Amino acid sequence: MHLTLRVKFILVAGSVSIIALGSALVALSYQLERDLVRQIAEQLISAESTFTEWRRESQEYLSAEARIVANDPRFFAAVAESDPNTAIPVARQFQRLSGSQLFLVCDARGDKLAHLDSQEGVLSLDWPDSIPPKGTYLRLDDGLYLLSSQAVMVGSETMGYVALGRRVDAGLAASMGRVAGADVIFHDDALVFGSTLADPRSNKLIAEIRAQSSEYAESGSAQTVTVEGERFLFRSGLLHANAPARYAILMSLDQRLKAPVADLRATMLWLGTLALALAVAVSLTVARRVTARVPQLVAAVEAVARGDYGHEVTHKGHDEFRMVADAVDSMRHELAAQMEAIRKANAEKLDAERLAVIGKMASSIIHDFKTPMQVIRGVLDLTTDREMPADKRARYAAMVHFELERMMGMTQDLLDFARGETRMARRPTNVDAFLAEAVDAWNHIAESRGIKIEFSGQADTIAGIDKDKIRRALDNIVSNALDVLTEGGVISIRSRANGGVAQISIADCGPGIPAELHQRIFEPFATFGKTKGTGLGLAVAKKAVDDHGGTIRVESAAGEGTTFIIALPLATNGKTAERETQHAESGVSENEQVAA
Amino acid sequence: MVAVALESLDHPTPLIVPDTPFVMAQENTAFVPDLMVVPVGATVTFPNRDAFFHNVFSYSPPRNFDLGRYPKGETRTVTFEMSGIVRLFCEIHASMFASIAVVNTNRSQIVPAGSEFVFTDVEPGRYRLLAIDARGRRGAQEITVGEQSARAIAMTLE
Numbered sequence: 114m115h116l117t118l119r120v121k122f123i124l125v126a127g128s129v130s131i132i133a134l135g136s137a138l139v140a141l142s143y144q145l146e147r148d149l150v151r152q153i154a155e156q157l158i159s160a161e162s163t164f165t166e167w168r169r170e171s172q173e174y175l176s177a178e179a180r181i182v183a184n185d186p187r188f189f190a191a192v193a194e195s196d197p198n199t200a201i202p203v204a205r206q207f208q209r210l211s212g213s214q215l216f217l218v219c220d221a222r223g224d225k226l227a228h229l230d231s232q233e234g235v236l237s238l239d240w241p242d243s244i245p246p247k248g249t250y251l252r253l254d255d256g257l258y259l260l261s262s263q264a265v266m267v268g269s270e271t272m273g274y275v276a277l278g279r280r281v282d283a284g285l286a287a288s289m290g291r292v293a294g295a296d297v298i299f300h301d302d303a304l305v306f307g308s309t310l311a312d313p314r315s316n317k318l319i320a321e322i323r324a325q326s327s328e329y330a331e332s333g334s335a336q337t338v339t340v341e342g343e344r345f346l347f348r349s350g351l352l353h354a355n356a357p358a359r360y361a362i363l364m365s366l367d368q369r370l371k372a373p374v375a376d377l378r379a380t381m382l383w384l385g386t387l388a389l390a391l392a393v394a395v396s397l398t399v400a401r402r403v404t405a406r407v408p409q410l411v412a413a414v415e416a417v418a419r420g421d422y423g424h425e426v427t428h429k430g431h432d433e434f435r436m437v438a439d440a441v442d443s444m445r446h447e448l449a450a451q452m453e454a455i456r457k458a459n460a461e462k463l464d465a466e467r468l469a470v471i472g473k474m475a476s477s478i479i480h481d482f483k484t485p486m487q488v489i490r491g492v493l494d495l496t497t498d499r500e501m502p503a504d505k506r507a508r509y510a511a512m513v514h515f516e517l518e519r520m521m522g523m524t525q526d527l528l529d530f531a532r533g534e535t536r537m538a539r540r541p542t543n544v545d546a547f548l549a550e551a552v553d554a555w556n557h558i559a560e561s562r563g564i565k566i567e568f569s570g571q572a573d574t575i576a577g578i579d580k581d582k583i584r585r586a587l588d589n590i591v592s593n594a595l596d597v598l599t600e601g602g603v604i605s606i607r608s609r610a611n612g613g614v615a616q617i618s619i620a621d622c623g624p625g626i627p628a629e630l631h632q633r634i635f636e637p638f639a640t641f642g643k644t645k646g647t648g649l650g651l652a653v654a655k656k657a658v659d660d661h662g663g664t665i666r667v668e669s670a671a672g673e674g675t676t677f678i679i680a681l682p683l684a685t686n687g688k689t690a691e692r693e694t695q696h697a698e699s700g701v702s703e704n705e706q707v708a709a
Numbered sequence: 710m711v712a713v714a715l716e717s718l719d720h721p722t723p724l725i726v727p728d729t730p731f732v733m734a735q736e737n738t739a740f741v742p743d744l745m746v747v748p749v750g751a752t753v754t755f756p757n758r759d760a761f762f763h764n765v766f767s768y769s770p771p772r773n774f775d776l777g778r779y780p781k782g783e784t785r786t787v788t789f790e791m792s793g794i795v796r797l798f799c800e801i802h803a804s805m806f807a808s809i810a811v812v813n814t815n816r817s818q819i820v821p822a823g824s825e826f827v828f829t830d831v832e833p834g835r836y837r838l839l840a841i842d843a844r845g846r847r848g849a850q851e852i853t854v855g856e857q858s859a860r861a862i863a864m865t866l867e
Contacts, residue, residue, distance in 0.1 A: 188804075190798040191768050193845060267806055270844050431828045 118407070119400040123342055125395035127389060133383040138378065146370055153346055154335040160293040161362050163349050167292050168352070169281070172249075172259060179263035179277045180210045192218060192226065192265045192273040200226035203547075204275075215258050215278025221271050236705050250281065250356035255359050257281040257299065257306045279359065282307040296345075296363040299352065299394055306358060314340060322349055322361050343367050406434045415439050422449035467578055473638055474527060485516035515558045522588055526649045529656075537579040537660055541684045544578075544608055544615045545570030551584055552606060555591050563600030566591075572608035575613045575684045582657040583681070586665075589621050589650035590677050597623035597675075613683055614663065620676040626669040634667065711866065712810045712841045713744035713826050714817035716782065718851070719834035724748040725815050730786060733797075733807060735763040740797060740807035744843040747809060749792050756784035762801060769795040769845075771811055796845045810841040819865040840864050 115130035116124070182188050191203035200218050202540035204227035208216035218227040222649045251260045262276035279285065281299050286307040290297040299306040299317050319336040335346045344366040352358050409426060416424030421446050428438035492509045495501070501509075559566050593603050598621055605620045626634060635655040658665040662682050669675035727796045729842040730752040736759060747753060749796065757763045757779055766775040771793030776785040778801065789811040799805040810817070822842065831854050834841065840848040848866040 184803055186798040186800045186803045187766075189803070190796065190806075192767065193796055194768050194770075196770070199770075203768070267844060270805070 116595065118404050122396040122403075123393055126392040130389045130392040134381065134388060135555070138381045138385075141377060141381070142374060145479055147372060149370055149373055150346070153369055155367060157295060157335050157346050157348055157362065157364050158297040160364070160566060161350075162295040163538070164289055164295070164297065164360070164362055167289055171608035172261060175213070175259060175261035176263070177276055178213065179261045181275065182207050183209060183263040183265045183275050188275070189265045189267050189272055191640075192220065192275070193223075193224070193267050195220040195273070197226050201229075204229060207275075211277055214280040215253075215260065217262075217276040217278070218265075218273060220263070220273040223274075226273065250353050250359045251278065251357055252301070257301070259285075281352075283309070293362060296365070298361045298363070299358055300361070301358045310363075317341070317348075318345065319361065319572035322347055337366070338363075346665070376601065403434070406438070410434070410437060410441060412512035413438075413445070417441075417445050417448060418451070422446075423450070478527065482520060483519050486514050489513050511557055511561050515561070518590065522585065522592070523649075526589070526653045529653055534600070538581060539577045539579050539661070541575045542578050542580055544572040544574055544576050544617070544681075546551075547578075547580060547583075548572075548606060548608055548617065550586075550589075551587055555588075555595075555604075559595060559604070562595065562598075564595060564598050564602045566604045566605065566606065569605075570608045571626050572617075574610045574616045576616055576681045577684050578661060578681060579657075582660070586657040586679070587617070587619070589654045590706055593620065593650060594621035594623065594675070597621065610683065611680070614680040615683055617679045618676055620674060621677075622674040625671045625673045626667065626675050627671050631667050631669065635665070710742070710744050710819050710825075710843060711822045712743060712744050712808075712817060713841075713864075714746055714839045715810040715828050715831065716812060716814045716816075716839065717832075717834060718835045720832065721813070724750060724813065726750045729756045732757050735765070735799070735805070735810070738802050739805055740799075743807040744819060744841070745807070745809045746819065746841070747789060747811055748815055748817075749811055749813050750788070750790060751811070752786055752788045753809060754784050754786045757781050763805075764800045764820060765797055766800055767795050767797050769793065771795050778818070793801050794841055794845050794847055806844070808841060808843050808845045810839065810847075812839060817861050838862060838864065840866055842866055 169226055185207070188203060188207055191200050194200070204216055204218050206578050208229045216227065216229040217224050217225075249260055251258050258278035258280055260276055260278040262274055264271050265273045265275055284307070286297045286299060286309050290309040298308040298319060299311065300308075300315075302323070305312070305315045305318060305319060310318065317340045318338060320338045321340060325336055325338060328568040335348055338347055345363045346366055347361050347363040349359060349361040352360050406428065409428075413424050416422075424445070426438045426441050426445075428435050453676050492513050495632070496506060496509055548568060552566055556566055589608075591604065598604070603622055605618075607618045607620075609616050635651050637652040655665050658679055658681070664680045666678050667675060668678065726748055730749050731745060732754050733745055735755060735757050738759065745753065755763075755765045755776060758781065760781050762780055764776065764778045764780045765787075767773060771791040772787065772789050772795045773776050774787055776787070779785060780825045789809065792811045795809045808830060816828050816831075818826055818828075826861065833854050833856055836849060837851050838850045838852055846866040848864045850862065850864055852862060
């Protein structure tokens with residue numbers, strides 16, 4: 114998948130934001146929970162202090178109540194009678210007024226006068242010794258009571274005792290829990306007297322707390338207990354120094370953590386969304402600003418690639434893009450300078466080569482024309498003899514003709530090479546007929562030298578060719594063969610159609626060409642010791658064949674003769690070729706093709 | 710102080726109830742006197758001589774009563790028809806208390822605690838000697854008076 118720089122910027126910024134926020138959320142949640150647990154532990158200690166204070170105040174309140182009751186004339190008047198019938202109705206009024214759940218009255222001798230509570234008659238006490246004057250906790254048959262007693266005096270005389278008790282139950286736990294801001298459980302071992310929590314949960318909590326209470330006593334710090342998947346921090350202790358009961362004060366961690374953690378998550382979600390949006394917006398802006406300069410740079414580089422060195426890169430700012438833009442500009446200037454230098458060097462080199470070629474050509478022409486001109490002059494001298502037999506005269510005339518033809522051919526080759534001419538007039542041509550015509554022409558010369566030319570035309574096909582150019586190519590090859598053959602030599606010319614091409618082979622039985630020269634014989638001015646010719650013949654032949662889209666190659670070995678094989682593409686449509694052939698033969702040239 | 714009374718068991722004689730009532734005032738946040746012995750049928754008035762409200766009540770079985778609260782200068786009256794100890798209190802002032810011994814005799818007197826007391830012209834026969842203090846503590850003893858002119862008795866209150 115190919116992503117643009119802009120998308121990558123956004124993805125990176127978004128990913129970084131999400132990872133950063135996720136990490137922050139995890140870290141903050143952990144930190145928050147740790148802080149909150151510490152705070153809750155402190156709150157628990159504070160709650161326990163409040164709870165202890167409240168307990169002390171409750172005891173004092175109860176003592177004060179007992180004192181008030183004992184000092185009320187109505188009350189001590191009733192006690193002074195030392196008669197239950199007198200004491201009970203009065204005691205009931207005072208119990209109602211004090212709101213105490215247990216109300217005990219006895220006379221100075223300890224004889225019970227009144228005992229008011231929910232289960233009348235279960236109490237058995239030895240008055241007054243068993244009840245200390247200060248508040249304490251008393252385990253009675255029907256529960257646990259916070260108790261406070263007071264002597265009932267008339268003047269300085271003790272008339273009896275009164276004790277007020279408050280039951281330690283769920284109601285007391287609820288009010289103490291409310292004041293302390295925590296859950297409270299009163300218990301003695303596994304027996305729960307009162308709790309702010311539901312019974313099953315209280316029992317499970319107490320079981321867990323009892324299991325940990327020894328550790329608690331040693332550490333003195335708040336401890337964690339888990340019940341039904343809910344974590345509580347708790348502290349535990351005796352209700353009173355000698356009380357037959359303990360308290361546990363608890364705070365649910367999970368309930369207290371839930372809201373702040375949820376708040377944090379909500380806040381982080383908002384912040385996260387905001388940060389993500391900002392990150393995307395900023396990265397989009399940055400990416401846009403950064404990538405906006407990329408197309409300019411690309412256009413500049415593409416212009417250089419096209420060779421347009423005048424395309425300036427516009428750039429602003431002082432960042433890395435400025436560096437790239439400067440580098441591209443610098444490269445552009447450097448390339449322009451180098452290309453100009455190369456162009457100049459090439460032009461100079463071409464001029465030098467042209468001069469060299471011209472020199473070579475001049476030298477070649479002078480040298481090559483000398484021999485045929487000497488031949489012609491010699492023949493002309495001989496032809497002044499009027500008594501020369503006619504056949505001999507004709508042979509000399511043929512020699513002159515041949516030498517003139519050779520000179521004209523060389524001239525044409527030089528001209529073609531000098532012009533680099535590529536203009537062609539291709540016509541559909543019957544290859545065998547074309548070759549037969551040429552062989553006839555070559556035979557005049559060959560016969561004069563005692564050389565035999567054999568022709569075997571098996572092509573029987575049409576090729577689109579420029580007959581003049583192909584003829585000159587063949588002339589050059591045959592001319593080379595005639596030059597290297599001596600009397601009695603044979604030149605074998607064959608044609609055949611082979612895989613979409615017309616193949617023409619010209620074989621001689623001359624001295625052959627060494628293998629190392631096979632590739633070089635088609636280079637211009639490559640005479641390789643040959644005394645006749647410009648050295649352009651085979652180069653011209655190769656160019657003609659190449660221009661036709663054909664191939665030319667040589668098969669030869671020293672002493673084994675030489676065979677040139679030319680392959681020319683056939684005309685694609687037989688009928689068309691035939692018609693064009695007729696046109697060609699009648700001299701009409703409607704389908705002249707020009708190849709570049 | 711201690712109130713002592715001598716009740717005849719053999720010769721019940723009609724009690725002489727005085728026409729003028731006995732007076733137990735409320736004065737300086739106290740009952741004055743704080744101990745009184747009266748014959749059955751006697752009437753006691755409780756004038757308030759303090760500048761503030763007082764109350765008089767009793768839960769004692771011989772006379773359970775409540776005179777309510779009343780201001781300075783007013784008085785309330787109670788007649789005691791049954792013998793026994795009547796402990797009196799003021800519901801407003803916890804320090805105020807008093808006792809009235811209601812006896813079936815006219816032979817009675819108030820004496821300092823720990824002191825000696827004398828009853829004269831006592832006919833021979835069986836008697837009950839009662840002693841009560843202001844806090845309602847009491848002592849009782851049956852004695853028989855013979856032909857001798859005098860007899861010494863020691864008593865402790867409970």
